Amino acid sequence: MKTLSRKQREVQEREARILEVAQELLVQHGYHGLSMDRIAEVLEYSKGTMYQHFSCKEEVLLALANQALAVRLQMFRCAAAYRGRTRERLIATGLASELFVKLFPHHFTVEQVIRLPSVWEKTSPRRRDAMRAFEMQCIAVIGGIVRDAIACGDMELPTGTSPEHIVFGLWSMTFGALSIAMTSVSLSDAGLQDPLAVLHENQSRLVDGYGWRPLSHEYDYQATAEKILSTVFSAESRAAAARNRA
């Protein structure tokens, strides 16, 4: 671990400030309000300098996404380390996802945009691989919980099913529900006033469908959720609540 030269530190710091401002612009003015011009203007850099740090606008977005994904992975790892039964640890990771979108509300926009093919193809292999790695590590964390459940007898894996199948089920349901909840305009008209509560119910039913014990009617998972929020993620919960009030 070599100490960085003053120059290198300066570059790193400037990069961090660019991302800071980019995030601010995104949160305050939406995707439309984010431009290389504006970032440069706020930071009083020239446009040219921006391009020494990021080869294009898309790279700024992907860097922003990766920053957030690093935090999410950390939160997943905390969640998976919860001392409890395997299904409780799974619930902890679900709550981590929800807290994450509350703490990084702009990330949803970023991720949606970055995944557009015409945006994605302009990004650099280095940052793409970083994103891929975060994604796979998240899958591995949840997959680990599934494997633990099988190892300790909380669940039998159906033949032809791999632990990743279950991970994909939870991932797609949670991603889909949060995505719809954030952007759909007809949810409460359709009788879905509290999409998060409904998501929890559906997650339970899915896991019940795989026979992961204790089944939802055999155990008080509501109490588990409350305990997790007040212990593992007490700081995050308070921050999310504060953000909601604002």
Next chain:
Amino acid sequence: MKTLSRKQREVQEREARILEVAQELLVQHGYHGLSMDRIAEVLEYSKGTMYQHFSCKEEVLLALANQALAVRLQMFRCAAAYRGRTRERLIATGLASELFVKLFPHHFTVEQVIRLPSVWEKTSPRRRDAMRAFEMQCIAVIGGIVRDAIACGDMELPTGTSPEHIVFGLWSMTFGALSIAMTSVSLSDAGLQDPLAVLHENQSRLVDGYGWRPLSHEYDYQATAEKILSTVFSAESRAAAARNRA
């Protein structure tokens, strides 16, 4: 039903051609390749004329989305009308979603973009309401199947759960899975070579979790799926297969 004047017909026709070209540009060059400039150029209209049909670029996108959503609703209705048990009709709607994304691959991009807050807020109330209406009618179709299942005794609704909760579960899982499958880069690295097959498995498990009979191990739903594809959606299946080959 009054006949339209020649002028009115011309306007309608031109609007249709604008959307046609917009879709083409989107499919061939991605979101980045779609611009008012290019549409006008291809159709040999002036830029100004474009703005007599659509007040902004976002309106073109939303009109495109609504066009596709009308087709999807139609497909859902065909699916729900399948003569079979309630769970089979549910499977038919799931297959309809999949065929829809295969037949309108650009729609996913459009829907992702249209839902960005900074894009959404520029659209007109008229087209927004149209989109909302399509969304709610889709929910109503699936909700109807759930209600039928309850009515005929294939399922008991847990207390505190409404049919829309189950609809939301299936909707979020299917939307999430298709969205991830279309855009994620690490799926097959993570051992998920056939995300659609895994989606089917997870849908089954979710519905099993709600106790919707016959449960997946009591019935050959694989055969059901094949029959649906070759009867209700035979034309769509063939079109999707042809598109896959291209």
Next chain:
DNA sequence: ACCTGAACACCGTTCAAGT
């Protein structure tokens, strides 16, 4: 009444000129 295309503001990106 409708259409046109010049004009404007803004944006991403590049690069010759400066330090």
Next chain:
DNA sequence: ACCTGAACACCGTTCAAGT
């Protein structure tokens, strides 16, 4: 070696002038 900002190409949107 690094930074700057003028310059270019492109885009969304408007509107005075034309028919």
